[in-house]
Amino acid sequence: MTITMDLSAGLTPEALFDLPKPASESRIVVAMSGGVDSSVVAALGAASGAEVIGITLQLYDYGAATGRKGACCAGDDISDARNVADRLGIAHYVFDHESAFREDVVEQFADEYLAGRTPVPCIRCNMGPKFTDLFKMARELGADCLATGHYVRRHIGAAGPELHRALDPARDQSYFLFATTEDQLDYLRFPLGGLPKSQVRELAEQAGLRNANKPDSQDICFVPDGDYAKIVKKMRPEGGASGPIVHAQTGETLGEHKGIVHYTVGQRRGLDIGGQPEPLYVVGLDAANRAVKVGPKIMLAVSSATVIETNRIGPLPDAPLTAKVRSLAKPVPITLDGPLGDGATTTIRFANPEFGVAPGQAAVIYAGERVVGGGWIESTTSAA
Template identity: 80%
Template sequence: MADLAPLPDAVNAAALFDLPRAPETCRIVVAMSGGVDSSVVAALAAQTGAEVIGITLQLYDYGAATGRKGACCAGDDIRDARAVADRLGIAHYVFDHESAFREDVVETFADEYLAGRTPIPCIRCNMGPKFTDLLRMARELGADCLATGHYVRRTRGADGPELHRAQDASRDQSYFLYATTAPQLDFLRFPLGGLPKTEVRRLAEEFGLKVAAKPDSQDICFVPDGDYAKIVKAMRPEGARGGAIVHAASGERLGDHAGIVHFTVGQRRGLEIGGQPEPLYVVALDAGSAEVRVGPKRMLAVGAAHLVETNRIGPLPEGVPLTAKVRSLARPVPVTLHGSPGDGAPATIRFAAPEYGVAPGQAAVIYAGERVVGGGWIDRTEPA
């Protein structure tokens, strides 16, 4: 291992990984994307004295499609991950997962948009390539744990490991990890969950990592320019099928559109409809008729969301108020839960107050305080 600066007294590297034995007898596999977060995790792992192996999954290299040569898990980021591993003196392996990622994540993303839904590929990626394939690889390498750079906390509860929101609420990524299973959580480690991002960047500088000032990824990795429709139409040309923009209440045709892939529930911009007495929003998408249905904001009010493909992490709490997030950037809101999520069983959440912009295809994640109880995909909603 390369000589690294000593950690501040407030940071105990070994404690961050909750290792089952003395660190020098353990092996830690780190998922390395080439960004600052996973690079710092690798450096912290090296500080424990355990044997550390970095793994990077090459998920795609769509340079021509996205307009840039490198992106998350491809191109320049793989080179950055390798450079960090060299700096730390740890082994580093790259595995080609492009075909699996395309089939499990990218094609599902395109199909969901064609069906008039709003997909979240980052959750699909965590459910597949990251927390299934990477865990399998780590176990095959004889690892004691797999560590990632996600901002969530793993704590030990009375019934086993629990998943909690990150200490830094502005960085919390628990919404994207609700589908983590109990066996996966038992093997996973999230060393950054109790640290603010500023501290992570400072650690990267102290460790002498070239990625210390590297910008965070802001978009879906395979859509770095934010143009989702372009990717969908490239994969599914039928996504360019035009149709009518219709008022959801009166049925009046208000205009035309160039494909429902350009719209999502709750959207206001891009409708290009003038002369209306009040602002209009997308309230529903009908893939069969290629209709975009619009209406005033009050028509977006949702009273309940029906969930499918649910997962639960640990037992349901008794007598504890529940909250739910229905978008990654939304605040958790009070809900009541009907049914028992887990193992894919359907369940329903009812909102204490009308919730707006709840889109089928997104995820609803349920919390008991800071703990992630579970969640599922939103299949359909009920008006408030």
């Protein structure tokens, strides 16, 4: 069938993909999760006149996910992706990557929590199954590019492709893509980065897609109802072992917890240690001794962070740098003390004390709207 889509503002579906040759001679592989965003990317690809092939990676148990809301890459989402492909008249393939996903993402997620760290599995997924494996498949299929539904923008700068934040800051997903390599970025396309979500849903309606009003997926797709501790304890039962809640300043034992996996740095609620003269927060996790360390908010203040396994996208600019240590945080001014990229270790120094910085989180570095790179927080230095 012929798909037409009204983008307004002089945009065309073909322009959104920045293809190296005419669309009629091009092949686009689209990573289809079953959600509205990747479905609209597939529809835009079809509307451009290019040949479009949809690929869905089944990442976890199909049966257990059937009927679940807010998931992706399993259960009803695979069915939704297949129906969209049928509607658009494009080829669609489903590949079972459950074993790789479990090993590369879920197992590591559990191990990180057990070690008292705060993991970000969505980034690990992008670094592993979603990009590495999809890239290989797309190239084997002779595609001219691999397109996804991420809300980020790809710009061509003086030194080549650059990764920029989405036009709509409320939808920006650049934090989760800091590990994208320059070679990957050369091949990737993000057609939705310059569009608001409301327009994406309108485009889905125009194309007659059945999932036009489907709710957005949750952040951690394999964690039902947000109960991550349940998942960790199922995989690593020792994570539910009790231990002391210790005041980080006085060393006094204030209570007993029900498993270190229930706590993250910066947490205040759920400590069950009433009667204290001031509010106390989780300021550290001593996994070796199964201890949860608590203290006043000032103990969460961090002056710098050691960042490992760093990646750099494009040249490091002379312009002022900012960093985000959580996906929903605002970028804050920083300086770098050490190299960035090629897996090097560097130190991020915050211009002002930053709160709630935890080992295991990603630190993503920006120059204005451009993603310069980032890495994984290994340790922090207190500003208190």
